[in-house]
Amino acid sequence: MYFESLDIQSGNKVEAKQVSVMDNRKAMDQFLYSVQKRAFQMARIATGCEQDAMDIVQDAMMGLVKSYSDKPENEWHGLFFKILQSRIYDHYRRGSVKNKIFSWFRAEKHDDEDEGGIDPVQLAADQHGVSPEMKLQLGQATEQVVEAVAALPIRQQQAFLLRLWEGMSVAETAESMGVSEGSVKTHYSRALASLKQRLEGYW
């Protein structure tokens, strides 16, 4: 009778663990579903390429599932967008490496002295814009805004999208971007000013 009771308890624990794993997977599925479209659009605006954006979002999803599934659910949002931003920056850095190497092969005269040691992400601005296929999908008003956001320097773009669209606090945005809170405020303020100027007269 005693052993039977133990078996039941042990069985209950296994069952409870299975339920917990299933609940965790379901919760993760729901979370990823809730952010996937905005994450894709952020990456697409940043890269100007659907396929690159899809790869970036996939990497971010896999990174979250693989490394942070056991973290509390309320931390997933910040962690996911931190991974996403990191992948977007990697994309820019690779683009920067590509440009440097091609310019080297083409033996173009290029004065790099002023850029020494500066993060290419800081310098990157509107490298891609809005792709033709994206324009086809967007209405005119939406297209204007997406184009204006795509034209922002990448740091301003990310600060703006995380703060306004994802509704992150200044502290959360700073954590996701890996910059100071003051920097987030500056980037956001500049982004808003640029967008106002660019969209002036349209609204």
Next chain:
Amino acid sequence: MVDEKKDPFEEKDFEAKLKQSLDNSVDELSQQTLANLNEIRQQALNGKQANASKFQWALWGPAGGLVAAAVVAAVWVGNPAVQPSNSIDDLELLTSEEDLELMEDIEFVAWLMEQEIDHAG
């Protein structure tokens, strides 16, 4: 004198319009894009790495490997003083993470060069 202070109501209204436009942009994603997003989400949940675009790396990997081999050969021929070594230290250097990253970068550059040539052609 011009009042340079921001009108909070105007600014909130502007931000609301921007947010609405961004929401609209997501609503207009194609069915194919949505299907792809659902697919990669399931792959992530199942821990699968497969995807279509990374297939191209498999195609260009060998080409990158050839370019890398050519670069190594050129350095080798250009620097005959370098002697082969079988020490464990060298093996560690060759298999270190940094060297693997370098090889990946070389393959990546080779692929990019091919892309440039294709687009130029």
